[in-house]
Amino acid sequence: MAFASVAELVNKALDGKTNISTIVIEREMEESNRTREEILAQMDYNWEVMLASMERGLKEGLRSKSGLTGGDAFKLAQAGKVQKYVSGRPMMDAVARAIAVAEVNSAMGKIVAAPTGGSCGILPAVLYEISTGYGATREQIVNALFTAAGIGTVIGSKAFISGAAGGCQAEVGSASCMAAVAGVELAGGDPEQAAHAGAMALKNLLGLVCDPVAGLVEVPCIKRNAIGTAGALIAVDMALAGIKSVIPLDDTISAMREVGLSQPVSLKETAGGGLANTPCARRLEESLNLGDFN
Ligand code: SF4
Numbered sequence: 077m078a079f080a081s082v083a084e085l086v087n088k089a090l091d092g093k094t095n096i097s098t099i100v101i102e103r104e105m106e107e108s109n110r111t112r113e114e115i116l117a118q119m120d121y122n123w124e125v126m127l128a129s130m131e132r133g134l135k136e137g138l139r140s141k142s143g144l145t146g147g148d149a150f151k152l153a154q155a156g157k158v159q160k161y162v163s164g165r166p167m168m169d170a171v172a173r174a175i176a177v178a179e180v181n182s183a184m185g186k187i188v189a190a191p192t193g194g195s196c197g198i199l200p201a202v203l204y205e206i207s208t209g210y211g212a213t214r215e216q217i218v219n220a221l222f223t224a225a226g227i228g229t230v231i232g233s234k235a236f237i238s239g240a241a242g243g244c245q246a247e248v249g250s251a252s253c254m255a256a257v258a259g260v261e262l263a264g265g266d267p268e269q270a271a272h273a274g275a276m277a278l279k280n281l282l283g284l285v286c287d288p289v290a291g292l293v294e295v296p297c298i299k300r301n302a303i304g305t306a307g308a309l310i311a312v313d314m315a316l317a318g319i320k321s322v323i324p325l326d327d328t329i330s331a332m333r334e335v336g337l338s339q340p341v342s343l344k345e346t347a348g349g350g351l352a353n354t355p356c357a358r359r360l361e362e363s364l365n366l367g368d369f370n
Pocket of ligand 1: 194195238239240243245247248285286287292295296298300345
């Protein structure tokens with residue numbers, strides 16, 4: 077389903093007077109030789125898994141296997157019952173859901189990598205929040221997942237989607253970008269607005285390094301899902317208001333590649349630098365029994 081560029085996707089959608097998801101679904105049907113129903117059913121299952129992971133992560137008592145993280149989604153959701161969120165309810169409900177999914181991932185639970193396990197909370201949280209606010213149908217949500225997938229394949233072919241290859245900009249940055257593009261479509265925006273939202277979301281995470289403490293996908297990964305979600309939602313609102321990214325999404329993806337290639341190995345999931353190399357992180361690492369993870 078690889079597309080050469082975001083521009084190709086957007087232009088095909090504009091030419092066909094349709095949206096990006098339709099183009100992605102049609103390409104997937106052609107390449108996989110499967111029916112529309114089969115493809116939609118598979119993506120619907122992905123949404124089901126995303127829903128279950130959001131629900132599970134919001135429950136009390138979830139801890140990661142290392143014991144380093146867990147319980148923050150529950151804490152945040154509970155806080156919203158007794159106090160006003162400074163950032164507003166829709167934003168923080170989405171953030172709580174993003175953290176929830178990321179915590180399920182850290183607890184070795186079932187999630188949908190979107191595009192990776194480390195960044196799995198952003199896409200479901202953004203789509204859930206927008207679908208709730210706009211009264212979108214399940215079919216529209218599933219379609220939006222195809223939009224996100226289409227953008228993810230462009231990023232994967234033009235740059236990278238793993239922290240080991242391109243730093244956290246490639247994981248959380250890509251997820252935020254995919255969620256922003258899909259979010260605009262779900263909210264009723266057009267393909268050009270969607271691409272602008274994706275560019276704005278990704279631009280703000282360019283340069284983000286991959287520096288997981290003790291090499292575990294927990295710290296800072298889980299909280300970066302929160303920030304990636306917030307950035308995506310802001311980018312959606314900006315694009316829907318008519319704000320354009322001066323640098324188009326294709327160029328932004330190329331810039332992400334260039335930045336990723338220039339990052340040192342110590343900042344690419346090796347736990348050799350950044351937050352992973354702080355005194356606190358090294359103390360935590362020593363206190364963990366990492367043998368349990370082998
Ligand atoms: S810090 Fe590294 S492991 Fe964690 S989410 Fe970012 S890219 Fe993934």
